[in-house]
Amino acid sequence: MSSRIDELVVPYDPTPALSRAERWRRLLRRRLVSLGISVILLALIFFWQRDRLTANWAGTVVVYAVVLLAGCAWALFCWIAMRRSRRAAAGAGQGVALRVDRSGIELADRRIGWTQLATLTTAKGSWPSGPLLRAVATDGSQVDLPLEQLQVLPATLDSTVRAYSGGRHGLDLSALDI
Numbered sequence: 001m002s003s004r005i006d007e008l009v010v011p012y013d014p015t016p017a018l019s020r021a022e023r024w025r026r027l028l029r030r031r032l033v034s035l036g037i038s039v040i041l042l043a044l045i046f047f048w049q050r051d052r053l054t055a056n057w058a059g060t061v062v063v064y065a066v067v068l069l070a071g072c073a074w075a076l077f078c079w080i081a082m083r084r085s086r087r088a089a090a091g092a093g094q095g096v097a098l099r100v101d102r103s104g105i106e107l108a109d110r111r112i113g114w115t116q117l118a119t120l121t122t123a124k125g126s127w128p129s130g131p132l133l134r135a136v137a138t139d140g141s142q143v144d145l146p147l148e149q150l151q152v153l154p155a156t157l158d159s160t161v162r163a164y165s166g167g168r169h170g171l172d173l174s175a176l177d178i
Contacts, residue, residue: 007101014092021085028078121172
C-alpha cells in the first residue's frame with residue numbers, strides 16, 4: 001500500500017498567542033498585588049517612622065516616588081503587553097493558514113503560484129508576536145503570517161517549499177538568526 005502526499009496543509013494555531021496573553025495577564029495581576037503591598041508597606045513605614053522621615057522630607061519623597069513609579073511603570077508595561085497579546089490572539093485566523101502543493105503556496109487565504117512568487121522569507125514581526133512568514137509576489141504585493149500561528153517548524157517548511165517548487169524556491173530563514 002503506497003501513500004501519496006499531494007500537499008502540506010497547516011491550520012491556524014492560536015494556542016501560543018492565547019498562552020502569551022494569559023501569561024501577561026497573570027504577570028499584570030502579580031505586579032498590581034506587588035504594587036499594593038508596596039503602598040501598604042510604605043504607608044506603614046511612614047506612620048511608624050513619621051518623625052524621622054519628616055526631618056528629611058525631600059529624601060523621603062524621592063525614595064517613595066522612585067519605589068512607586070517603578071511599580072507603576074512595571075504594571076503599565078505588563079498592561080500594554082497584555083493588550084497587545086490579546087489583540088494578536090484575536091487576530092489569529094481560523095481554518096487553513098498555509099497550504100503548499102505542486103502549483104504554489106496559499107498563505108492566509110492568498111494563493112500565489114510558484115511562477116508568481118518572488119521570495120518566501122521570514123521577517124521581524126511586531127512585539128510581542130515574533131517573526132513573520134512573508135510571501136512576496138512578483139507584482140510586489142506581500143502576505144504576512146505570524147510564524148507562531150503555524151504548527152510547523154520553519155526548517156520543515158523550507159524543505160517542503162523546496163520539494164514542491166522543484167528547487168526553485170526556499171524559505172529564507174536569516175531573520176530568525178538574531
